[in-house]
Amino acid sequence: MEPRRNLFGLSAQAKALLIEKLSSTPPVRSPGLVRRSDPENDDNAARLDVSKLEGFREIRMIREAAEFLGISDPFFRVHEGIAGAETVIDGRSFVNFASYNYIGLNGHPDIVSAARAAIDRYGTSVSASRPVSGERPVHRDLEHALARVHGTEDCVVLVGGHSTNVTVIGHLLGRDDVIVHDALIHNSIVQGAMLSGARRVPFPHLDHEAAERLLRETRPRGGHALLVIEGHYSMDGDVPDLPAFIAVARRNRAWLMVDEAHALGVLGPRGFGTADRFGVDPGEVDIWMGTLSKSLVSCGGYIAGSKDLVDFLKVAAPGFVFSVGMTPPAAAAALAALELLECEPERVRRLNDRAALFLRLAREGGLDVGGSIGASIVPIVTGSSIRAGRLAQALFDRGVNVQPILYPAVPERAARLRFFATASHTEEQIRDTVDILLEESRRVASEPSDLAAVARHLGTRSLFSR
Ligand SMILES: Cc1ncc(COP(=O)(O)O)c(C=O)c1O
Numbered sequence: 001m002e003p004r005r006n007l008f009g010l011s012a013q014a015k016a017l018l019i020e021k022l023s024s025t026p027p028v029r030s031p032g033l034v035r036r037s038d039p040e041n042d043d044n045a046a047r048l049d050v051s052k053l054e055g056f057r058e059i060r061m062i063r064e065a066a067e068f069l070g071i072s073d074p075f076f077r078v079h080e081g082i083a084g085a086e087t088v089i090d091g092r093s094f095v096n097f098a099s100y101n102y103i104g105l106n107g108h109p110d111i112v113s114a115a116r117a118a119i120d121r122y123g124t125s126v127s128a129s130r131p132v133s134g135e136r137p138v139h140r141d142l143e144h145a146l147a148r149v150h151g152t153e154d155c156v157v158l159v160g161g162h163s164t165n166v167t168v169i170g171h172l173l174g175r176d177d178v179i180v181h182d183a184l185i186h187n188s189i190v191q192g193a194m195l196s197g198a199r200r201v202p203f204p205h206l207d208h209e210a211a212e213r214l215l216r217e218t219r220p221r222g223g224h225a226l227l228v229i230e231g232h233y234s235m236d237g238d239v240p241d242l243p244a245f246i247a248v249a250r251r252n253r254a255w256l257m258v259d260e261a262h263a264l265g266v267l268g269p270r271g272f273g274t275a276d277r278f279g280v281d282p283g284e285v286d287i288w289m290g291t292l293s294k295s296l297v298s299c300g301g302y303i304a305g306s307k308d309l310v311d312f313l314k315v316a317a318p319g320f321v322f323s324v325g326m327t328p329p330a331a332a333a334a335l336a337a338l339e340l341l342e343c344e345p346e347r348v349r350r351l352n353d354r355a356a357l358f359l360r361l362a363r364e365g366g367l368d369v370g371g372s373i374g375a376s377i378v379p380i381v382t383g384s385s386i387r388a389g390r391l392a393q394a395l396f397d398r399g400v401n402v403q404p405i406l407y408p409a410v411p412e413r414a415a416r417l418r419f420f421a422t423a424s425h426t427e428e429q430i431r432d433t434v435d436i437l438l439e440e441s442r443r444v445a446s447e448p449s450d451l452a453a454v455a456r457h458l459g460t461r462s463l464f465s466r
Contacts, residue, residue, distance in 0.1 A: 004046040014436040048239040061408075061458060062385075068457045071389040074396070074404055082107040085424035087401060094401040095429050097419040100294040102376050103265050103340075104424035111297060111336040118332035131315070136326030142335040143327075146290070149264070149272050149338060151282035154310035157331065158320050161261060161291030162188040164301025165321025167301055168289070169226070169257075170195030176223035180215050182206065184235060186259060189228050205236075206371075208244040215252040225254035231263030231274030234419065235410060236370050237355075237377030239267070242278045246285065257287035264389055265295020266376045269384045271348030286315055295341065298334035300326050347423045351376055354430055355421035361434040367441060370416075377408075378419045379405075380437065385415040386449050392417055400433050 010124060050056050080088040084104055093401040104150040118138055128134035133413045141156060147155040149374045158164045171194025173179060178199040181189055183188070193200045201218050203210040211227060219225045227249050249256035260273045268276025273290070275282040276287065282288065288304040293300040303313060314318060341347070352375050358375030368381040392404035395417075402417045410416065421430070 005246070013260065015268075016111050036392065044200075047324050050098070059410075064458060065386075065454050068454055069386065069390065070392045072127065074389065074392055077401075085305060085422050085429060092399075094396070094399055095433055096401045097420070097421065097433070098401050098403040099369075099420060101297060101422050101424070102351055102420070103271070104153045104351075104422050105295070105337045105340060105347075106297040108297075108337070108340065110340060112330040113331050114336035115329035116327035122328035124329065125327055128325065130321060130325040131321060136325070136328055136331070138328055138331040138335065139325060142331045142338070143144050143310075145338045146302055147333055149306040149342065150260075150290075151272075151275060152288060152304040153307040155302055155304040156310045156313050157292070157300050157326055158317075158322065159300055159323055160319075161293055161299075161301035162191075163323075164291070164303065165189050165259065165289060165441075166195060166315060167317045168191040168287070168303055169193055169228075171317045171319075172196070173198040173224060173226055173277050176220055177225065178215075178218045178220055179213055179226045179228060180218065180254070181228040181420050182211075182230065184232075184233055185228060185230060186234060186261070189259065193228075198223075203289050206234075206238065206240050208241060208248050211245070211250045212252060215248065215254055218255070219252060225252065226257060227252075228257045228259070230355070231277075232260075232267055232375060232377070234262050234377065235405060235414075235416075236379055237372035237375065238370065238374055239263075239274070239277070239375075242274050242280055242285075244420055246280065249286075249364070250284075255286040256284070257289060258285050260288060260290040261294055262377060266351065270346075271295070271341055279450050281392070288413045292330070292334040295339075296334040296337040298330045298337065300334065301332055327379040334402075350421040351421060354423065354425045354427070357418060357427060358430050359435060361431065362437065365434065365438040378415040378421065379380055380417045380419065380441075381414060382441075383413050383415060385412060386451075387444060388415040388417055390444050390449065394444060395433075395436060398436050398440070400436060 016381045041296060066073065067234050070279055077089050083096055083099040084101050084106060085096060087094050122136050126134040126136055129210050130139060143155040143157055147153065165188035169179070169189060174194035175197040178201060179193040179198045180201045181193065181198065183202040185362055198216060203214050214300060215225055215227065229243065229245055232239050246256060258274055265271045267273050275285070286305060287309065288300050292298040292302065294299040303310065315321065352458055354375040355378060358378050359369055359372055362369050362378060362380060368378050372378045388404040388406055392402055402419055405416050405418050407415060416446040
């Protein structure tokens with residue numbers, strides 16, 4: 001049969017490069033082989049044709065390769081109820097490790113009734129931005145509670161976690177400034193930095209000495225410097241040495257920002273986050289950022305810090321001033337969840353115990369768990385997207401739902417399965433899952449994918465016969 005040379009509009013060489021990327025074989029150095037569209041000479045380029053974009057073609061090809069390997073699409077699976085330690089997909093029950101419901105609060109009756117009461121009183125929308133008639137008491141109640149938990153003077157909540165980072169970093173920093181951030185920092189921080197126009201300088205993951213060196217080298221005369229870290233890294237489940245980063249920030253006159261998205265409800269004896277874990281004065285950090293979508297089972301983002309910082313953002317940050325106020329049920333749900341976190345710290349202990357058990361068993365079984373501390377996130381690094389996709393599929397077939405994290409979301413060699421433990425998982429669920437994981441990883445490793453067949457299927461000149 002004739003090879004399908006033009007499938008997806010990518011050249012044979014471009015397909016070959018992509019398959020190599022997805023299987024972690026050494027890269028072929030052939031710049032210029034990947035065909036780019038040439039809008040100047042393409043009559044059709046005047047109208048948007050998404051199928052002509054290189055990224056679109058890459059994704060189609062990844063899907064086609066996955067289908068050929070018998071891996072069903074692991075994205076956009078429809079969960080039919082609350083996704084906690086268990087979930088139902090397509091009428092089938094799974095043990096679930098793919099949700100942020102860390103302390104098992106989603107669907108808690110107190111939270112559901114708080115959200116219902118907020119709807120009864122204020123409706124489903126505040127119908128305006130907060131400065132112009134969108135303010136409701138529940139917004140300030142939530143902000144006061146978040147400031148209390150973080151030990152800061154004040155707090156402001158915004159409608160999205162990602163957009164909080166984009167708008168706040170994008171607005172606080174400018175062209176004359178520098179943003180020094182962990183190389184594995186969340187996309188929202190990178191996007192905010194790009195928006196700001198500041199110079200963006202990543203430092204090797206967790207390396208505070210490198211951060212200091214880069215701050216010294218790049219700190220602009222007259223400009224500001226922002227040092228950004230996560231309290232608990234979302235892909236790796238590891239943590240920075242906060243006291244060391246505070247010292248670096250102080251020595252180099254940099255503002256320090258800590259993203260607590262995966263730290264609140266997870267780290268510290270009370271689950272109050274990174275300051276709680278390290279017992280440091282929260283005032284040593286200039287900007288605490290967090291999201292309401294993880295432990296607090298709602299939706300939105302926030303900044304906690306000094307009164308002046310919060311006042312300024314409330315009149316100046318475009319994503320706050322020109323965006324609708326948080327919906328009443330979302331704000332009420334987050335507030336009720338935060339109050340439960342304060343009253344029931346045993347949820348945090350149970351979460352940490354379950355995650356630590358998962359980590360220990362996986363490590364004893366010889367799996368690569370990276371630098372995870374086993375507080376809630378445990379990655380199983382497979383080093384290849386194809387292997388991660390096959391392993392996730394094998395687990396799914398055996399009743400375990402876990403998300404594979406694939407290229408291009410992470411570099412190919414960092415492809416992995418990411419397990420989110422929760423306080424609701426039983427010890428038995430953790431033990432059974434790791435047993436299945438060990439069995440299936442051995443099986444996947446012993447039956448390598450036929451990359452030559454994938455290449456033939458995609459109509460690529462075979463570079464994979466080796
Ligand atoms: C570290 C970090 N910051 C920010 C966000 C964005 O939060 P949200 O999903 O609530 O928009 C995420 C999301 O996962 C995250 O992991």
